[in-house]
Amino acid sequence: MLEHDVIIVGGGLAGCRAAVEIARTDPSLNVAVVAKTHPIRSHSVAAQGGIAATLKNVDSEDSWEAHAFDTVKGSDYLADQDAVEILAKEAPDVVIDLEHLGVLFSRLPDGRIAQRAFGGHSYRRTCYAADKTGHAILHELVNNLRRYGVKVYQEWYVMRLILEEGEAKGLVMYHIMDGRLKVVRAKAVMLATGGYGRVFNTTSNDFASTGDGLAMVAQAGLPLQDMEFVQFHPTGLYPVGVLISEAVRGEGAYLRNSEGNRFMEQYAPSKMELAPRDITSRAITLEIRAGRGIHTDGSAGGPFVHLDLRHMGREKIMSRIPFCWEEAHRLVGVDAVEEPMPVRPTAHYSMGGIPVDTDGRVRSGVEGFVEALFAAGESACVSVHGANRLGSNSLLECVVYGKRTGAAIAQYVQSRKLPSLEEGPYLQEAQEQIQALLDQQGEQRINPLCQAFQDAMSQYCGVFRDQESMEKGLEITQELQQQYGTIYLGDRGSLWNTEIIEALELKNIMVVGRMILTSALNRQESRGAHSREDYPQRDDPNFLKHSLAFYSAAGIDIQYRPVTLTQFEPQERKY
Ligand SMILES: Cc1cc2nc3c(=O)[nH]c(=O)nc-3n(C[C@H](O)[C@H](O)[C@H](O)COP(=O)(O)OP(=O)(O)OC[C@H]3O[C@@H](n4cnc5c(N)ncnc54)[C@H](O)[C@@H]3O)c2cc1C
Numbered sequence: 001m002l003e004h005d006v007i008i009v010g011g012g013l014a015g016c017r018a019a020v021e022i023a024r025t026d027p028s029l030n031v032a033v034v035a036k037t038h039p040i041r042s043h044s045v046a047a048q049g050g051i052a053a054t055l056k057n058v059d060s061e062d063s064w065e066a067h068a069f070d071t072v073k074g075s076d077y078l079a080d081q082d083a084v085e086i087l088a089k090e091a092p093d094v095v096i097d098l099e100h101l102g103v104l105f106s107r108l109p110d111g112r113i114a115q116r117a118f119g120g121h122s123y124r125r126t127c128y129a130a131d132k133t134g135h136a137i138l139h140e141l142v143n144n145l146r147r148y149g150v151k152v153y154q155e156w157y158v159m160r161l162i163l164e165e166g167e168a169k170g171l172v173m174y175h176i177m178d179g180r181l182k183v184v185r186a187k188a189v190m191l192a193t194g195g196y197g198r199v200f201n202t203t204s205n206d207f208a209s210t211g212d213g214l215a216m217v218a219q220a221g222l223p224l225q226d227m228e229f230v231q232f233h234p235t236g237l238y239p240v241g242v243l244i245s246e247a248v249r250g251e252g253a254y255l256r257n258s259e260g261n262r263f264m265e266q267y268a269p270s271k272m273e274l275a276p277r278d279i280t281s282r283a284i285t286l287e288i289r290a291g292r293g294i295h296t297d298g299s300a301g302g303p304f305v306h307l308d309l310r311h312m313g314r315e316k317i318m319s320r321i322p323f324c325w326e327e328a329h330r331l332v333g334v335d336a337v338e339e340p341m342p343v344r345p346t347a348h349y350s351m352g353g354i355p356v357d358t359d360g361r362v363r364s365g366v367e368g369f370v371e372a373l374f375a376a377g378e379s380a381c382v383s384v385h386g387a388n389r390l391g392s393n394s395l396l397e398c399v400v401y402g403k404r405t406g407a408a409i410a411q412y413v414q415s416r417k418l419p420s421l422e423e424g425p426y427l428q429e430a431q432e433q434i435q436a437l438l439d440q441q442g443e444q445r446i447n448p449l450c451q452a453f454q455d456a457m458s459q460y461c462g463v464f465r466d467q468e469s470m471e472k473g474l475e476i477t478q479e480l481q482q483q484y485g486t487i488y489l490g491d492r493g494s495l496w497n498t499e500i501i502e503a504l505e506l507k508n509i510m511v512v513g514r515m516i517l518t519s520a521l522n523r524q525e526s527r528g529a530h531s532r533e534d535y536p537q538r539d540d541p542n543f544l545k546h547s548l549a550f551y552s553a554a555g556i557d558i559q560y561r562p563v564t565l566t567q568f569e570p571q572e573r574k575y
Helices: 013-025 064-074 081-101 133-147 212-219 277-292 314-320 322-332 393-415 424-439 446-460 467-486 498-522
Strands: 002-009 031-035 151-154 156-164 167-175 181-191 230-237 254-256 305-308 341-350 361-363 369-375 545-552 555-562
Touching: 002 013, 002 167, 002 393, 013 031, 013 133, 013 393, 031 156, 031 181, 064 081, 081 133, 081 393, 133 393, 156 181, 156 212, 156 369, 156 424, 156 498, 167 424, 181 212, 181 393, 181 424, 212 498, 212 545, 230 277, 230 322, 254 277, 277 305, 277 341, 314 322, 322 341, 369 393, 424 498, 446 467, 446 498, 467 498, 498 545, 498 555
Parallel strands: 002 031, 002 181, 031 151, 167 369, 181 369
Antiparallel strands: 156 167, 167 181, 230 341, 254 305, 305 341, 361 369, 545 555
């Protein structure tokens, strides 16, 4: 059995920032990070547009209160306002700290960190490194893991969380290279496993964003919070779904329909293309539905709209958003200096997740906490994004709450011994699970079943939802889940058997997808990214509350928790 004081699952921004904080707070602690990818291949590396913080380098009248208000309004008032205040107040310090760790941000002519406009933010407060911000931050954080002597298990797949009598004791993990299984025991376990974009058929997310941490928590009998709130980013490149950053609109690009009109005028006249993502994604979907989408041959009635950068000019495009230009050029052959990009909404971000308090402690239910279990980043729900996240607030959440959770863990483990744990039964169970997959004599490969599940989620629980479609979605996904036992693996070896990983991930995708559908069906209102055609209004008297979904083989049970309000009274959300 492997032993560490702290084991962190996830080598993205949240996991790495927590590890650095633990090592800084108490250098004598033995900290390890485990990731199924190499840490610098975590999805954080793909973040483009930037990280919000009121440095006031460009707009001197900005304030943390304004940042907090924009975030709460963007969340459609579902965010916990105490958590948002911490996020906005601590933002400038964590960004400066990143710079001290070595991150190279883009600069103003006078040498201070540059800041750009972003959707839903009322001032220019997003700090960036061109359109490769995640790359710049994650590389430095991973370098710092080495500097602080954090042990890294890369390309180990964590199969389960070990939870006994309300206490997290460790993990079971599988070495992708050679099929070895190991149990790790630790004084504290932290989950920072990122999002679940792969639950849907069109996503901006990495192939590894399969919601493993969420599924592990759900299968351990713990709740997941606000799973109905899935962010569809307005500008996924058609047809691949890859992200074209909001920074492109932040720098001035237009959205146009088949008639050439800037249609955002109808939906958010004061913010236009920089309206929050839920509103912009709905606007694009409605334009496409109304026959004002565009076909590849340029005719009307097609599946996408245009993102038009031409008026920005080559120099600005190439200096501020070179990566977005390159992606459209490489993936769909569009030179954005000369022609508009084809875009439509793509599954992008998970507002919900593992419920935690502002120290990253995982909640066990409406009240109470799990001993020795922590979470942060996109897999957690603290909740600073409520029903809709503002762009550039997620990298910020990873860093602010990664740091806070790291500090809380460093304190927590001071008074703890390694838990007593018998590894035998866990190893045997994992071995049997792998062997069963290898031996399974099914009739279908993993990919078509996964595709069918993703198609059903996108069709029945997408940008717009209603009771009938979600009930249908639940029925179909249940049938597909039952077919899991009919898959077979082409590769039955133990060396680099990526099919085993795909099979384990598919199981998790299915658990998470059904949690999303059930939570969405239960919320009979429209709020933020959750847009119900049968309940088009927000309903504060009945639904100003967080939902907690509990998974079991028998079914999914929903309970509710109150939202924390401090200084911002819920108002109608207009832009
Ligand atoms: C294309 C794109 C662009 C974005 N741009 C921005 C932006 O400009 N600004 C912004 O604020 N936000 C942006 N976001 C969102 C933001 O990047 C993410 O929310 C954030 O980086 C998530 O970080 P994380 O540390 O929580 O998880 P991730 O970076 O996703 O890392 C998850 C880690 O968990 C590991 N893991 C998962 N499951 C297992 C398992 N079973 N076993 C072992 N390891 C496991 C993975 O290997 C990985 O190391 C963007 C997102 C995307 C997809």
